[in-house]
Amino acid sequence: MTHPHAYPHLDAAAMSQLAPETLAVAAGRPERGPDTPVNPAVVLSSTFVGLGGVGEEGAIGYARVSNPTWEPFEEAVGRLEGAELPALVYSSGMGAIAAALSLVPVGGVLVAPQHAYSGTLGLAQSKAERGELSLIGVDIADTEATAAALDGADVLWVESPTNPMLEVADLPALVAAARAAGVLVVVDNTFSTPLGQKPLALGADVVVHSATKYLAGHSDVLLGIAVAATVQLRERLHAHRTLHGAIAGPFEAWLGLRGLRTLALRVERSQATAGELARRLDAHPAVARVRYPGLPADPGHERAAAQFTGFGSVVSIEFDDAASADAFVARLALWLPATSLGGVESTIERRRRHAGEAQTVPEGLVRLSVGIENVEDLWEDLRQSLEAGR
Numbered sequence: 001m002t003h004p005h006a007y008p009h010l011d012a013a014a015m016s017q018l019a020p021e022t023l024a025v026a027a028g029r030p031e032r033g034p035d036t037p038v039n040p041a042v043v044l045s046s047t048f049v050g051l052g053g054v055g056e057e058g059a060i061g062y063a064r065v066s067n068p069t070w071e072p073f074e075e076a077v078g079r080l081e082g083a084e085l086p087a088l089v090y091s092s093g094m095g096a097i098a099a100a101l102s103l104v105p106v107g108g109v110l111v112a113p114q115h116a117y118s119g120t121l122g123l124a125q126s127k128a129e130r131g132e133l134s135l136i137g138v139d140i141a142d143t144e145a146t147a148a149a150l151d152g153a154d155v156l157w158v159e160s161p162t163n164p165m166l167e168v169a170d171l172p173a174l175v176a177a178a179r180a181a182g183v184l185v186v187v188d189n190t191f192s193t194p195l196g197q198k199p200l201a202l203g204a205d206v207v208v209h210s211a212t213k214y215l216a217g218h219s220d221v222l223l224g225i226a227v228a229a230t231v232q233l234r235e236r237l238h239a240h241r242t243l244h245g246a247i248a249g250p251f252e253a254w255l256g257l258r259g260l261r262t263l264a265l266r267v268e269r270s271q272a273t274a275g276e277l278a279r280r281l282d283a284h285p286a287v288a289r290v291r292y293p294g295l296p297a298d299p300g301h302e303r304a305a306a307q308f309t310g311f312g313s314v315v316s317i318e319f320d321d322a323a324s325a326d327a328f329v330a331r332l333a334l335w336l337p338a339t340s341l342g343g344v345e346s347t348i349e350r351r352r353r354h355a356g357e358a359q360t361v362p363e364g365l366v367r368l369s370v371g372i373e374n375v376e377d378l379w380e381d382l383r384q385s386l387e388a389g390r
């Protein structure tokens with residue numbers, strides 16, 4: 001990543017020394033010059049004047065292959081994930097996930113968590129039904145069982161913490177086992193964000209994100225990102241994007257970078273609030289169970305404390321049945337009853353209302369995506385709804 005940028009006195013080595021919250025602000029700004037803008041321009045052009053020969057450096061040619069508005073966002077996320085190469089932006093998280101799943105060879109074996117993003121599992125299952133691959137579902141928190149499933153596998157897919165059960169994987173141990181078995185590791189790092197954990201530093205091969213969530217952070221855009229550890233893997237992902245066409249619009253990519261600038265502030269606030277709300281919910285008699293790795297009694301707590309720099313901004317709580325969960329959500333005034341997560345506004349939903357959710361997710365499980373509002377306002381709303389239901 002040797003693009004000319006806005007900080008000519010910071011060379012590549014100095015840039016890589018910067019703290020993540022600094023990188024999120026500084027990376028991907030245009031080259032400095034008299035009266036140059038501090039933000040990248042939105043380039044609205046489907047084609048580019050082709051003065052360079054085909055394949056020559058600088059020959060973008062056509063906007064399905066590359067776009068100058070993608071590059072600053074791709075550079076910034078690549079740096080945040082500690083990659084040596086820029087990331088690749090896609091039109092959605094699923095676009096990036098489809099590209100990463102294409103790394104499983106035809107007839108190959110994919111090992112994936114039984115609880116993971118429903119779209120990821122849905123795509124993997126449909127590929128399995130078509131005979132394109134074999135899918136082995138594992139309890140990703142069970143390191144021994146997951147490692148045992150790697151024998152003869154091609155790709156290990158990891159989410160940690162998982163959506164929506166918030167199980168925590170022993171990522172260093174799983175990556176080591178996968179490498180020993182010659183298995184590629186893809187990590188969906190959407191929930192942790194690059195501030196929470198950096199899978200590439202542990203030896204993972206590819207990191208994907210639904211940038212729709214924390215990276216963009218304002219529930220106003222769908223975007224995906226993939227970060228590859230090697231040039232070869234990046235070329236395969238890039239070819240998939242170019243040929244399947246899951247490309248981001250320039251304005252969407254610009255919004256992604258605009259959102260990324262405040263990632264550290266948003267995550268810091270929402271994570272602190274999530275921890276406080278999880279403690280209060282855990283102490284409330286109307287809640288049957290709280291799942292949050294930040295709680296000392298949570299099964300994933302020790303691992304999360306050792307591996308993440310924070311416990312995240314998603315909390316899952318359980319009620320005895322679907323009806324009590326639905327009634328609890330319906331009585332809320334401030335929490336928006338909406339799917340998705342990672343925005344500045346707090347959202348909440350009972351996950352099993354989606355037909356595609358894993359049947360092993362409890363019917364009464366409600367997932368909270370904690371935003372950046374005042375903690376007491378958020379708590380007061382939860383409290384009044386819990387009390388009204390008793």
Ligand SMILES: *Cc1c(COP(=O)(O)O)cnc(C)c1O
Nearest residue numbers: 092093094117163190210212223
């Ligand atoms: C939302 C989500 C996705 C899918 O991303 P889209 O941007 O909606 O396509 C993938 N993985 C996780 C963990 C998610 O939360």
